[in-house]
Every structure is written in C-alpha cells, then in structure tokens.
Amino acid sequence: MSLHKFYPIFDDVNWLKRMLPLGIKLVQLRIKDATEDHVRAQIAEGQALCREYGCVLVINDYWQAAIDLGCEWLHLGQEDLDDADLKAIRAAGIKLGVSTHDDDELERVLAFAPEYVALGPVYPTILKKMKWHQQGLPRVTEWKARVGDVPLVGIGGMSVDRAPGVFEAGADIVAAVTDITLNDDPEDRVRQWLEVCK
Ligand SMILES: Cc1ncc(COP(=O)(O)OP(=O)(O)O)c(N)n1
Numbered sequence: 364m365s366l367h368k369f370y371p372i373f374d375d376v377n378w379l380k381r382m383l384p385l386g387i388k389l390v391q392l393r394i395k396d397a398t399e400d401h402v403r404a405q406i407a408e409g410q411a412l413c414r415e416y417g418c419v420l421v422i423n424d425y426w427q428a429a430i431d432l433g434c435e436w437l438h439l440g441q442e443d444l445d446d447a448d449l450k451a452i453r454a455a456g457i458k459l460g461v462s463t464h465d466d467d468e469l470e471r472v473l474a475f476a477p478e479y480v481a482l483g484p485v486y487p488t489i490l491k492k493m494k495w496h497q498q499g500l501p502r503v504t505e506w507k508a509r510v511g512d513v514p515l516v517g518i519g520g521m522s523v524d525r526a527p528g529v530f531e532a533g534a535d536i537v538a539a540v541t542d543i544t545l546n547d548d549p550e551d552r553v554r555q556w557l558e559v560c561k
Pocket residue numbers: 391393423424438439440441442443460461462481482483491516518538
C-alpha cells in the first residue's frame with residue numbers, strides 16, 4: 364500500500380464534496396468542537412464520498428467512532444495516544460498515522476509501529492497554537508533517516524512552492540490545510556498541489 368504524496372486536511376465533508384472530484388487520493392477529516400452525532404454523520408458521509416472517488420480517508424482524533432463505523436485509517440497525536448485503546452484500534456484492523464514534534468515523541472510512537480509518522484510544524488502554521496515554532500528542512504531529513512521505510516508526512520505551513528523542498532529533504536507526503544482552505548480559489552490551488560505532487 365502506498366499513500367498519495369498530497370495529503371489535504373479538511374474540517375467538513377463539504378470540502379470533500381468539492382475537492383475529491385479533482386483527483387485527491389488521500390484526505391483527512393479533522394473536526395474539532397463538534398458533537399459526537401455530528402462527527403459520526405460526517406465520517407459516514409466522508410466514507411461514502413471516499414469510496415466513490417477511490418480516496419483514502421483518515422479520521423483525526425475520533426478513534427472510537429472510527430472503530431464503530433468501520434474506518435480504515437486514523438490519525439492520532441500524542442495526547443490522543445494517551446487515551447486511545449490501541450489494542451482495540453489494531454483489533455479493528457485500523458491503520459495508524461501519528462504526530463511527532465521532538466525526539467521523545469518519535470521514540471514513543473515508533474513502538475506503536477505506525478503506518479506513517481508526521482513531523483511538524485515544518486514551517487510556522489497559523490492553524491493552531493503550538494509549542495513548536497518551526498522544525499525546518501534539516502529536521503525532515505533527520506526524521507526520514509530515523510523512520511526508515513515508514514512513510515514520513517511533513518506538515519505545518521505547507522504551500523505549493525514549499526512542497527518540492529520538503530520532498531527533497533526526505534518527506535514522502537506533504538499535508539496542508541490553510542494553503543487550500545484560505546486560498547481565494549481552493550479548487551485551483553488543489554489542482555496546483557496535484558501537479559506538484561505527481
Ligand atoms: C498529518 C497530520 N499530522 C499532524 C496532525 C496533528 O495531530 P494532533 O497533534 O493530534 O493535533 P490535532 O490535529 O488533533 O489538533 C494531524 N492532524 N495530521
């Protein structure tokens with residue numbers, strides 16, 4: 364199984380409806396501050412859309428809903444991992460992507476044999492407040508050497524222009540949020556992303 368190099372992240376399935384027809388093959392649904400009912404309805408709709416368009420759907424955070432709804436992929440951060448039932452997640456056959464930001468976090472997650480490791484923020488991000496400002500490209504290279512064959516996702520402040528350098532530094536996949544969602548023409552931006560991630 365190989366994941367597509369372009370990994371956009373959206374907070375609502377309406378984005379998937381707009382963007383999947385353009386050819387996205389890997390997407391994350393990252394919903395914050397919502398009721399369980401809303402999240403489950405969004406996941407179910409996301410699953411149907413991703414089936415239709417042959418796209419891998421990754422669910423952020425909501426591991427119990429992902430198990431209950433038969434999802435194939437989850438993304439969990441360090442705090443999520445504190446609470447998640449990894450045995451149940453693996454017993455459900457779910458593949459796991461994890462966030463890392465420093466050495467201790469990387470050591471911790473490698474023990475879980477994740478299907479991908481994300482490193483961030485490679486560049487400063489405006490999406491959320493973080494303890495880390497900017498990892499930089501040398502850190503991407505270091506991380507790739509440490510994770511070996513495990514796919515490495517670069518995230519944080521990504522743009523179409525920055526993507527080639529991040530791949531060159533060693534990332535296998537680049538994840539982006541605001542470069543798309545805050546763009547004046549998100550569809551055109553996704554087309555540019557798909558071109559640069561060919
Ligand atoms: C691909 C990818 N990388 C990192 C994250 C961040 O996950 P986390 O640290 O759990 O923070 P939240 O996204 O839940 O705020 C991610 N979602 N995806």
